[in-house]
Amino acid sequence: MSFLPPELLLLIVEKLDVPDIVALMFTCRANYGLIKAYEQSIVKARFCRLESSHAFFSYSWDMWDPWFPPGLRLHSFEFLEMLEGGTRGRRAAGDLRLALGCASYVNKLCSKELGNQPKWKGRGNKVEPTETIQPGSQSQSKRP
Amino acid sequence: MAANQTLRLQNMLNPESRVFEVDRVAAEHSTVIRTILEHFDESYLAENAIPILIDVSDDALAKVCEWVTHWKDLPKAADVVADYSKQGGTHGTANKAEETEEEGTENDVIDSPWNVVFFSGVDAKMLYEILITANYLDIKPLCNLCCEFIATIIRDKPIEEVCNILCIDMEFTITPEQGAAIRDKIIRDYYR
Numbered sequence: 001m002s003f004l005p006p007e008l009l010l011l012i013v014e015k016l017d018v019p020d021i022v023a024l025m026f027t028c029r030a031n032y033g034l035i036k037a038y039e040q041s042i043v044k045a046r047f048c049r050l051e052s053s054h055a056f057f058s059y060s061w062d063m064w065d066p067w068f069p070p071g072l073r074l075h076s077f078e079f080l081e082m083l084e085g086g087t088r089g090r091r092a093a094g095d096l097r098l099a100l101g102c103a104s105y106v107n108k109l110c111s112k113e114l115g116n117q118p119k120w121k122g123r124g125n126k127v128e129p130t131e132t133i134q135p136g137s138q139s140q141s142k143r144p
Numbered sequence: 145m146a147a148n149q150t151l152r153l154q155n156m157l158n159p160e161s162r163v164f165e166v167d168r169v170a171a172e173h174s175t176v177i178r179t180i181l182e183h184f185d186e187s188y189l190a191e192n193a194i195p196i197l198i199d200v201s202d203d204a205l206a207k208v209c210e211w212v213t214h215w216k217d218l219p220k221a222a223d224v225v226a227d228y229s230k231q232g233g234t235h236g237t238a239n240k241a242e243e244t245e246e247e248g249t250e251n252d253v254i255d256s257p258w259n260v261v262f263f264s265g266v267d268a269k270m271l272y273e274i275l276i277t278a279n280y281l282d283i284k285p286l287c288n289l290c291c292e293f294i295a296t297i298i299r300d301k302p303i304e305e306v307c308n309i310l311c312i313d314m315e316f317t318i319t320p321e322q323g324a325a326i327r328d329k330i331i332r333d334y335y336r
Binding site: 005024 | 272275276279287291292294298299302303306307310312313
C-alpha cells in the first residue's frame, strides 16, 4: 500500500484530538517533522472548528494575554488540549454556556493546583501574585 | 453543452482500465473536471474520455463515481465561491445566512447514514485509493469524508497500531540490542 501524501496526512491530523496527534507524531521522523512544522496551522484550523460548532467564543491574543504563563504559546498543542479538554467536559455536563470560564480554567491548570494559588500576571518571567482564585469562581480581571 | 450530458472517465495509466460514465452535473463536483469542461470543446469531450493520471484501481474510481452520482444535487464548492464573488465578497447578514446553510448541508453529508453504508465494505487500501482519487480530482466533500473515516479508525489507537494502519515503519522503536547498547553507554559515561 502506498504512503499518504503529506497534504492528506495533515487533513487527517486536523480531525484528530491532541493525544492522537501526538501518537501520530511519534510514529516516524517524517511525521514528527511535518506535524511540528504545521503545528500553528493545525491549531488555527481546530480553533475555527471550535468556533463554527458554537462550542467556543471568538478568541484573540489580547483576551488571553493577561492569563498566559510564560512558555505557553497560543497556537500550540498544549493550549489546544486545554481548550478542548474544557469544552469536552462542559459538553458532557450539558452546560452550553461552554467556554465562558475557559480563561480561569487555563489559569487553574497552569497553576498546577485548583486551590488558592497566586494568579499569573503578564507574559514575562516575573510572576506577581495579585489575587487568588477561589474554587468555582470565574476570573473578572481586566488587562492592565 | 446539454446539462444532462454524460462524461466519460478513464484511467490512462492502466491500459486495461474500463471507461466510466458520469453525469455532467455529478462530475462537476470535481474542480479539475469543471476546469476541463471550461477549456475543451464539446466535440472533443464527446469523442474522448477525460484522462485520470493516477495509479488507482478501477474499483476506487467506480466508488468515487458512485459517490458523486449520489450527491450530485449537493451544492458544489465552486458555485459557493462564485456566488460569494458575485455579491461583492462582503460579509453581510444574507451572506452569513447562506454560509450557514451551506455548512449545514456539508455537515448533513458527513453525518448521512448513506455514507456509512458506502464505506462499510471498504478496506483500508481502498479507502486510501478513494482519498487519493478525490484529492487528485479535487472533490473536497469526499476528501473531508475520507479523512474523517481514517481519523475515526486511528482514534484512541496505540502508536504501533497507527503505524500498521498507515503502513509506517516505526523509526522510534528501540530493539533490545539497541536498548542494551544505550544502557551500556550511559553506565560507561556517567557511572565509571
